[in-house]
Amino acid sequence: MARPIITLTTDYGTSDHLVGVVKGVxxxxxxxxxxxxxxxxxxxxxxxxxxxxxxxxxxxxxxxxIHMVVVDPSVGTQRRPILVAGDQxxxxxxxxxxxxxxxxxSESLFAWHITSEHYFRQPVSNTFHGRDIFAPVAGWxxxxxxxxxxxxxxxxxxxxxxxxxxxxGNSIKCVVLKLDNFxxxxxxxxxxxxxxxxxxxxxxxxRAGNAEIKKLLPTFASGTAGEPFAIIGSGxxxxxxxxxxxxxxxxxxxxxxxxxxELG
Amino acid sequence: MARPIITLTTDYGTSDHLVGVVKGVxxxxxxxxxxxxxxxxxxxxxxxxxxxxxxxxxxxxxxxxIHMVVVDPSVGTQRRPILVAGDQxxxxxxxxxxxxxxxxxSESLFAWHITSEHYFRQPVSNTFHGRDIFAPVAGWxxxxxxxxxxxxxxxxxxxxxxxxxxxxGNSIKCVVLKLDNFxxxxxxxxxxxxxxxxxxxxxxxxRAGNAEIKKLLPTFASGTAGEPFAIIGSGxxxxxxxxxxxxxxxxxxxxxxxxxxELG
Amino acid sequence: MARPIITLTTDYGTSDHLVGVVKGVxxxxxxxxxxxxxxxxxxxxxxxxxxxxxxxxxxxxxxxxIHMVVVDPSVGTQRRPILVAGDQxxxxxxxxxxxxxxxxxSESLFAWHITSEHYFRQPVSNTFHGRDIFAPVAGWxxxxxxxxxxxxxxxxxxxxxxxxxxxxGNSIKCVVLKLDNFxxxxxxxxxxxxxxxxxxxxxxxxRAGNAEIKKLLPTFASGTAGEPFAIIGSGxxxxxxxxxxxxxxxxxxxxxxxxxxELG
Numbered sequence: 001m002a003r004p005i006i007t008l009t010t011d012y013g014t015s016d017h018l019v020g021v022v023k024g025v026x027x028x029x030x031x032x033x034x035x036x037x038x039x040x041x042x043x044x045x046x047x048x049x050x051x052x053x054x055x056x057x058x059x060x061x062x063x064x065x066i067h068m069v070v071v072d073p074s075v076g077t078q079r080r081p082i083l084v085a086g087d088q089x090x091x092x093x094x095x096x097x098x099x100x101x102x103x104x105x106s107e108s109l110f111a112w113h114i115t116s117e118h119y120f121r122q123p124v125s126n127t128f129h130g131r132d133i134f135a136p137v138a139g140w141x142x143x144x145x146x147x148x149x150x151x152x153x154x155x156x157x158x159x160x161x162x163x164x165x166x167x168x169g170n171s172i173k174c175v176v177l178k179l180d181n182f183x184x185x186x187x188x189x190x191x192x193x194x195x196x197x198x199x200x201x202x203x204x205x206x207r208a209g210n211a212e213i214k215k216l217l218p219t220f221a222s223g224t225a226g227e228p229f230a231i232i233g234s235g236x237x238x239x240x241x242x243x244x245x246x247x248x249x250x251x252x253x254x255x256x257x258x259x260x261x262e263l264g
Numbered sequence: 265m266a267r268p269i270i271t272l273t274t275d276y277g278t279s280d281h282l283v284g285v286v287k288g289v290x291x292x293x294x295x296x297x298x299x300x301x302x303x304x305x306x307x308x309x310x311x312x313x314x315x316x317x318x319x320x321x322x323x324x325x326x327x328x329x330i331h332m333v334v335v336d337p338s339v340g341t342q343r344r345p346i347l348v349a350g351d352q353x354x355x356x357x358x359x360x361x362x363x364x365x366x367x368x369x370s371e372s373l374f375a376w377h378i379t380s381e382h383y384f385r386q387p388v389s390n391t392f393h394g395r396d397i398f399a400p401v402a403g404w405x406x407x408x409x410x411x412x413x414x415x416x417x418x419x420x421x422x423x424x425x426x427x428x429x430x431x432x433g434n435s436i437k438c439v440v441l442k443l444d445n446f447x448x449x450x451x452x453x454x455x456x457x458x459x460x461x462x463x464x465x466x467x468x469x470x471r472a473g474n475a476e477i478k479k480l481l482p483t484f485a486s487g488t489a490g491e492p493f494a495i496i497g498s499g500x501x502x503x504x505x506x507x508x509x510x511x512x513x514x515x516x517x518x519x520x521x522x523x524x525x526e527l528g
Numbered sequence: 529m530a531r532p533i534i535t536l537t538t539d540y541g542t543s544d545h546l547v548g549v550v551k552g553v554x555x556x557x558x559x560x561x562x563x564x565x566x567x568x569x570x571x572x573x574x575x576x577x578x579x580x581x582x583x584x585x586x587x588x589x590x591x592x593x594i595h596m597v598v599v600d601p602s603v604g605t606q607r608r609p610i611l612v613a614g615d616q617x618x619x620x621x622x623x624x625x626x627x628x629x630x631x632x633x634s635e636s637l638f639a640w641h642i643t644s645e646h647y648f649r650q651p652v653s654n655t656f657h658g659r660d661i662f663a664p665v666a667g668w669x670x671x672x673x674x675x676x677x678x679x680x681x682x683x684x685x686x687x688x689x690x691x692x693x694x695x696x697g698n699s700i701k702c703v704v705l706k707l708d709n710f711x712x713x714x715x716x717x718x719x720x721x722x723x724x725x726x727x728x729x730x731x732x733x734x735r736a737g738n739a740e741i742k743k744l745l746p747t748f749a750s751g752t753a754g755e756p757f758a759i760i761g762s763g764x765x766x767x768x769x770x771x772x773x774x775x776x777x778x779x780x781x782x783x784x785x786x787x788x789x790e791l792g
Contacts, residue, residue, distance in 0.1 A: 020302030057548040058552075125498040131324070183572075221604070233653075280581070281566060291589065392761075395762065
């Protein structure tokens with residue numbers, strides 16, 4: 001059988017000992033596991049950013065991968081730790097909505113409130129459940145695969161809505177959900193849900209910052225130097241870009257900014 | 265037998281080829297090893313920051329883990345490379361005190377001056393012993409486990425004192441040792457050594473920057489928005505925090521800042 | 529047989545899901561592979577920076593390592609994906625010159641235009657060939673080692689010249705190719721090709737920024753505090769440094785800056 005895989009998505013950053021500690025705890029329980037960082041640079045305390053990140057990444061891993069997702073501003077309070085099985089993957093996370101986009105994408109779904117304290121590191125701290133609860137649970141799950149042993153099934157897990165575009169006649173109000181490493185601005189508008197935008201001879205105006213964009217191009221390199229344009233990115237969403245440039249800087253906007261698409 | 269683990273703690277950063285080169289050297293010697301980054305963002309040249317980082321992380325790894333710790337401003341000079349066995353772990357590092365906090369935590373301890381040059385990459389550079397000495401020694405140790413083959417036992421290894429709080433009557437002068445990814449300010453005061461601070465109805469005033477803090481809370485989330493408070497963090501130390509905020513920015517202080525605790 | 533190794537060198541950064549996705553795709557194809565990050569902080573879109581990074585790192589890995597190198601501003605256009613075998617290593621990259629320094633260092637070399645689409649993830653996006661072409665090809669190569677199955681041999685791969693120093697009598701004009709994590713300025717002048725500079729009693733003046741440097745020292749620690757000096761670094765190149773300081777800040781220059789060496 002292949003080595004089990006545990007992925008990590010957190011807002012811990014990579015300058016402290018935290019990520020190393022989490023990996024040490026996992027490897028102490030199961031030295032055969034393969035640990036893969038998705039990112040530790042989720043925006044601090046930002047559950048939506050964490051939800052988007054894991055939802056964009058998990059499905060590229062093999063079935064039975066265990067994803068530990070920790071963006072946890074309420075660590076140590078009554079919020080529950082949960083284990084979720086959905087879409088052939090496993091997720092270990094705080095029950096604060098950070099798996100919301102996973103719930104949207106899974107046809108059948110099981111969630112357990114993790115209560116079996118014999119799996120935890122003792123004493124459990126109030127501030128580092130990544131070390132004391134989530135890493136041990138991910139490690140033990142990768143050995144025994146006994147989801148039901150971790151706690152009771154629940155159905156009332158916390159779930160928030162990922163912001164959706166608002167259509168008003170020919171006008172669509174979107175929002176920038178993510179700024180990538182190149183400065184591309186990724187919106188919440190799916191290309192496949194907007195045929196009037198992606199059709200070959202579509203006419204449209206995209207307003208973002210103080211710019212008007214009228215070009216939807218197939219590749220980054222087809223853009224004119226310095227001029228912002230639109231693209232349907234690799235995740236299927238409308239992105240605003242500049243060829244070899246930084247669209248966020250050129251447009252003067254960032255995450256959370258409003259983008260309006262006017263069709264016709 | 266489980267795959268051997270080598271962890272890496274350095275100030276190399278992650279933008280250059282240095283970390284990749286170190287991993288390549290290790291894997292060339294022992295392809296079966298599992299390499300885990302603790303961090304490569306130790307503050308450049310800062311031996312104390314390196315010492316604190318490894319001391320917070322190593323004990324969460326399985327016994328027999330090999331920890332390569334390279335913060336090495338004197339690379340290429342007479343300072344010795346050393347191999348240390350303590351607290352069931354191995355450490356490979358320059359003899360400049362970067363293992364000081366390990367010495368403090370180990371009951372029995374052996375240290376070897378690494379002199380067996382046949383383990384080194386040749387020629388040995390004057391500026392990159394991570395590649396030419398420490399990675400090869402870590403790699404070979406993970407294969408042969410023959411500590412005595414690397415050199416002579418020594419007892420005069422370099423050791424500095426981690427700064428300790430100064431108690432003067434009811435007043436304790438502490439210092440911020442670390443700023444974490446969330447902006448929490450981690451001091452050198454251990455909660456368990458300060459019962460008068462952590463007792464249920466303790467009265468105290470913590471002065472830090474231009475703020476006075478009178479609350480010690482159990483979780484980050486119990487703080488009032490924007491208001492700094494104290495917590496005993498996951499490493500056992502007094503930390504200054506702001507709920508979903510950045511305490512370093514709110515208090516206007518950082519690493520090295522003085523923090524005074526007045527009891528009563 | 530040892531586990532196959534795939535290294536990653538990209539300009540994706542580590543804050544998004546991109547690197548995680550690439551690793552997931554590889555591990556889905558070959559769960560036994562060991563994936564090693566060289567860096568994901570190549571300067572965005574900077575093919576020269578990518579070329580220098582991989583050329584400094586690859587040879588420290590074992591023979592048969594597969595290096596995936598993706599700095600790809602022309603992703604989705606006619607530029608070809610290629611597979612290269614040289615110097616006992618394999619490389620998977622866009623054909624935009626990012627392997628130029630590899631070609632310089634390999635005695636015998638084979639390059640294939642990757643055209644066997646049955647290896648690709650379908651549909652192939654226009655903007656993320658790391659996920660859809662390069663990761664799958666690296667993954668499958670680590671299983672079947674059948675280079676010829678990926679496409680046709682080519683000889684007209686893109687190759688640019690790494691900037692070389694210009695010698696004019698006793699004057700050598702160099703350029704800063706890289707700024708490392710410590711602020712050291714790494715030039716394109718090889719020590720071993722400049723005996724008049726590295727000889728024991730050599731006299732020379734190095735002009736960089738507004739400073740004149742007349743000292744070539746063997747170690748960082750032999751420098752006087754705050755004063756810039758020269759060193760021959762671990763890669764064999766002339767570097768400008770400050771002991772425990774940041775030479776780029778002290779000299780007020782960075783990548784691309786001109787450095788003049790006057791001998792005698």
